[in-house]
Amino acid sequence: MPCMGNDCQAMFKKIPIDRLRRGMYIQDICGDWMSHPFWRRSFLLKDERDIDRFREAGIGEVYIDTARGLDDAEGVDAAEVKQAVQQQIVEAVVQAQPPLRTRTLAEEMPRARGIHAQANRVVRDMMRDVRLGRAVSLDDVEPLVDAVTESILSNGNALLGLIGIKNKDDYTFQHSVSVCTLMVTFGRSLGMPADELREAGIGGLVHDIGKMRVPEEVLNKPGRLTDEEFDLIRRHPGDGHEILLDLGGVGEVALDITRHHHERIDGSGYPDRLADEQISTMARMAAIVDVYDAITADRCYHKGMPATEALRKMWEWSTNHFDRKLLAAFVRCVGIYPVGSLVRLESGRLGVVIAQSPEEALMPVVRTFFNTRANAYVTPDVVDLASPRCGDRIVSDESPRRWKVDPRRFMDPEAA
Ligand SMILES: [Fe+2]
Structure with missing residues (x-):
């Protein structure tokens, strides 16, 4: 099935700077904003001097959008990179830190x-x-x-x-x-x-x-x-x-x-x-x-x-x-899912991470507040994903913009 919409990453490819050429559409830069003068991360490459500016700023790779500019046959699919990186992080962060907590x-x-x-x-x-x-x-x-x-x-x-x-x-x-x-x-x-x-x-x-x-x-x-x-x-x-x-x-x-x-x-x-x-x-x-x-x-x-x-x-x-x-x-x-992050659970609920689990980096404590299947807010509920009785798990991290929700409103029990 062809990929549609803004969330689709199928046309995004990661390439080294050396393969970059005029007419490619830069979708994202593999570096932070403070290290380079490009205020936008996405733009059509028209000026080859920009390639030198990337190099000077220590940017070795970029993502290109092949639907909006020239393609590169050797580029690596963005979804593959994302999956590989997430896997590496999970392997590197086997256990969570013991929580620092003397007060709720x-x-x-x-x-x-x-x-x-x-x-x-x-x-x-x-x-x-x-x-x-x-x-x-x-x-x-x-x-x-x-x-x-x-x-x-x-x-x-x-x-x-x-x-x-x-x-x-x-x-x-x-x-x-x-x-x-x-x-x-x-x-x-x-x-x-x-x-x-x-x-x-x-x-x-x-x-x-x-x-x-x-x-x-x-x-x-x-x-x-x-x-x-x-x-x-x-x-x-x-x-x-x-x-x-x-x-x-x-x-x-x-x-x-x-x-x-x-x-x-x-x-x-x-x-x-x-x-x-x-x-x-x-x-x-x-x-x-x-x-x-x-x-x-x-x-x-x-x-x-x-x-x-x-x-x-x-x-x-x-x-x-x-x-x-x-x-x-x-x-x-x-945490792999830091406090304040929006996550989607297998049950279809959306929740905000309110605490890390002492031992399980992938199973934080979440306050759920939205049901994606009904597309509606639900009464907030605290779910400890590391609890053996829980039976639910995180299937993805989500962008609040995509769901038009503000997870931080549900961080604070008084405000929710
Ligand atoms: Fe600074």
Whole structure:
């Protein structure tokens, strides 16, 4: 049967950059938005200089849409790649992490909401002061990171659920809070001691402070960046490092995270083009967390990817860009189906993931709220897929846009 509709991937093929030629329609780029100046991931390739721009940005492969441009006989079918990648992730993430939980989600949610709002205020004020050239104080940062850490240790799902909700206008601030939260969560799952967790969190909070030296019209430009504008963006890690050094009193880890969160394993990153062992563990963690949060967020120029899809994409890019062992640890930490993800169950129900299972990475706890067979909302119900009595299982991760539902509304038991 011929494939119809937007969800069909049969005409998408993955090819190496060397096979790319004018007249091909690029459907997707195997790399993150921050590493290249193309604001769209899909476009008809008209200018061959773009191929060099891909190379410079460390993009080794792209997907082409053979229905909208030239074909390539040796390209690999996108559906096959997706299946293979998912299989690799499942094999790498055999077991889930033991949950960090001393309080229930309902107990932790009100406190987490307060911390999240406070964190956004602190970051916004700090960044505004940098932008205006005012004296910047980091006095509020340490207690804030301690509060974030405490909330994560009580029940990380509360803050993890909240950081998925962003509005496009305050992206830079909210992204900083997300990176802080994810760094602490990730560091905790790796068994880092309290002082390192704090450093990791502070690094997350300030890592993009250098963006305050990038003109706002460039930072929020919805169109493709010129080479000059892209160069301005690429200065933010070095500028941030300089700002923090001038402030004084900022630890080595936070300085390292700020300067090196855009470095890539293959040396294609910036500003110092470090590679492999030259990049510290903290900076490698920050690279993973930074990209994960950026590609799952809605921006003025693109829609965020569902978390499961984002992890799959990052796994695909990890041979060149990320430390794959750390990426596997990150997937173990946030889950193959991270909290907030929309999943479809064998029973036909749709649900939002509200917690990971301690032992089974593929069987999280889900709050169901929609019946796909009846195409109607149903009374929310908590389903623990790892329970032997459950009898249901995940058949796929789903895009909320496809079903026109907002799974995060059902994260919070009070709001549902
Ligand atoms: Fe950055």
